[in-house]
Each structure stands twice: as C-alpha cells, then as structure tokens.
Amino acid sequence: MLLESNSFLRNMLLGLLRDAGANDVMVAKRSDTALNQIAERTPSVIIADWHTNATPDEDRLKLVRTIRESDGAPFRDTPIVLISQPRVRREIEHARDVGVSEFLITPIAPVTLQNRLRSLDEKPRDFVSSSRFNGPDRRRRARRAEGPVHKRTADVSAGLTTPMAAARAAAVALAHETQLTGDRLAIRVGRSLQRFITTVSEYTPVEAEVVEMHRAALAQLLRMAEEGNPLREPVVTGLEQVVAKRMGRG
Template sequence: MKAYAFERASVLLVDDSVWMRVILRQMLKSLGFSRIHEAEAGDAALALVDSAPPDIVLVDWDMKPMDGLELTRRLRRLPGEARYVPVIMISAYSTLGNVLAARNAGVNEFLVKPASPQTMYHHLVSVIERPRPFVEAPGYRGPDRRRRGASDDDTPRRRSTDHQSPPLGPADRPLSQSEITAIMGGATTLPAQPMEAGE
C-alpha cells in the first residue's frame, strides 16, 4: 500500500522545549511532513492558527504560561472550522487523572513521551482514518468520546460507565498507551480495512 502524502498537510508543533521541538520535527520529517510550523508558547500558536490554519496540531502539556490543556480549550472555542483541528497531546505524565483531563479539554489523541515514530504514526492514522464527530455542549467542546463500535454509538447518550472510574488501579500509576487509547475512546488496534472519512 502506498504511503500517506504527508507532504501535502501542514502541522503545527507547540512545545516550549527547543529540544523536544527538534525531536518532533525530525520525527515529522522522517514521516514525510514538510510543512511544519512551530510555536514555543500558546499565544504564538493561536496566532499561527489564525494566520495559517494547520491540518493537525501537536501540543505539549507542560508549558508556561499557557499549558497544553488551556491551548486546546481555546482552540475548541475558535470560530469557524479551525476549532475542529485534530489535537495530539504529548506528555511524559500518563496517569489516569492527566489522561482524563486531556480528554475533557478536547484532545483527540494522547501520546506518551518518549515519543517514537511508531506511536506517532499510530495516532496520525487514527485521526486520519477514524475521525470523530465533534460535540458542542455547554460544558464541553471536542471530539465525541463515545466508544467506537459500542452499541449506543448512534445515540447521543453517554455510556453508563462514563461516570465511573475505570478499573485501572491507583490513580497515579502511569498508564500504558493501549489503556490511554481506550480511555480516549478509541480502539486499541487499527481496523484491517480503514473506515472511510466523514466527507
């Protein structure tokens, strides 16, 4: 199968660490991206989104003064189609509390440091092939979190288990990437036949 034409897509990389930006830029280049825009702070990222809307945003959690969660919330409140942009959060902290906070801020995918080309590609394929509907509710704006393939997937109701803590053990235990993917609402393995995109 041929490779994705990543060179046609633009990506915005937001991280206040110059060396993390080096790592992620090299990773994106090795995947074929050539239109890589970078920002070291949330305000600069929002300005870039305004001037040249990216096709995907990679954002670090731990930034100051605006962290990745707040940046994601602001992106989700933008007017127009910019608010739908897929957001991949990158963090070294993969505890249940952090993953749920990212999910509730409107993040699409959660990537645990140290990032590898394999995990980055997995998350990219997920947002490309399995886009989620976008929910706009009084307390939440972001990707629909209902589990893919669940029997109630065609209804707007939440799963009854959404208000319960997943049986994952201590809240400060680092989660595995597959546990995180399940919490974010996705399948832990990619489908053999990728689904058609929404449009």
C-alpha cells in the same frame, strides 16, 4: 503545527514529523505564537507539549479550551495531540474532557507517531459542541450488542424511554461524575441537579432549561479553575437560588 517549548525536543519532534511525511510544519514555542499562526493558516493537526510545571500562560489545556471554544473559527475542530510524560488516569480524562484528541507518551517511537497521525486522518471523529464539552466525540468503542443504540436523546425519539426517565438518568450520571472530580463546588452542582430532577414530575422545556443551567455552571467552574479565578462559589450559590425558586421554595 508543532508547539514545543524545549528547543531540543522541538528539533527532535520536527525531525520525526518530517520522517513521517510532514513537509510543511509550522513551529512555535509559545501558546500565543501558536494561536496567531493557526489563525492565519489552519493546520491539519496540532501537536503540543504538555509539561507539568508549565506557567499559567503556557497551560496547554487552557490553550486547547481556547481553540475548542473559538466559535466560527476554521481551526476549532482541528485534531490536537498532546505529548507528555506518563500521566495518571484522572489527568488524561480531564484533558480528554477539555477537547484533546490524542495523547503520546514520551519517549515516542517514530512508528507510534506515524500510526497516530494516520489514524487521525483515516478515522476522524465527529466534533461535538455543547455547553459542557467541545471537542472530538469521546466515544471510541464500537457497540458489540445488537439492537438499538442506547443514547438518551435517541432513546426518547425512538420511544424506548420517556424524557423524564432520561433526564433522571442523566442527572444521576452527572452527579456521579462530579463526585469523582473531588471539587466540592462541582459536587454541589451535581447534587443540586439531582435534587431538582427528582422533585419535578414532568420534563418540559422549563425543566430542560434548569438542567442546561447546571451543565453551563459546571463548564464555568472548570474554566474559572483553569484561570485561577477564586470567585467560583457565587456561581454555585446563584444557581442554587435559581433552582430553589423554580422548585417553589424561594
């Protein structure tokens, strides 16, 4: 699937894809058309433009999120490649966190496109689905250190740490992540989680539920921001009230 709103670039990219061996390419110039086409026939890869001045209806990150959150859809885990002019690191990381698989920076050399498509085919990444993220596994680098793989859930199962310690480490990481966004509401969510997890003395399914509520709130805030929904603060206020009650202060 090739989604490109500019007719000149669309024809150029179509030629590059055919030169790379893609003989059956679905083409669209609008997001709604692309969605309809991939719903009828799942492509092996989706390649889309990522223009800075796109209208809300043509926001490619919104399209990516729609695809990634389409539970049960056969196209949900399809690799998605965005083509764009050079972007700052924060924009790239945000797109990755929405579920983009790869990026291509214009101008594109034919060999670059061919190598990227080959990599997607030969080295597919696992699809991750959670309250905050749906998309290809964002971890790319192979571990160089010997010993057990240090992932919080795996560490708990292996007896390398306790559920409480793992939860606190995750809360610190999430608080740091929200600070980097610069979004004051996201920052409030991160601080709320950190306050909660440092107050409780044990990590049971009850505490795990509160942690998951924070992650779900962050995902909701992000979706609302992308949709231009201004009523984001009640989401955070409601979360803080629930947490206060759980901590015995409400």
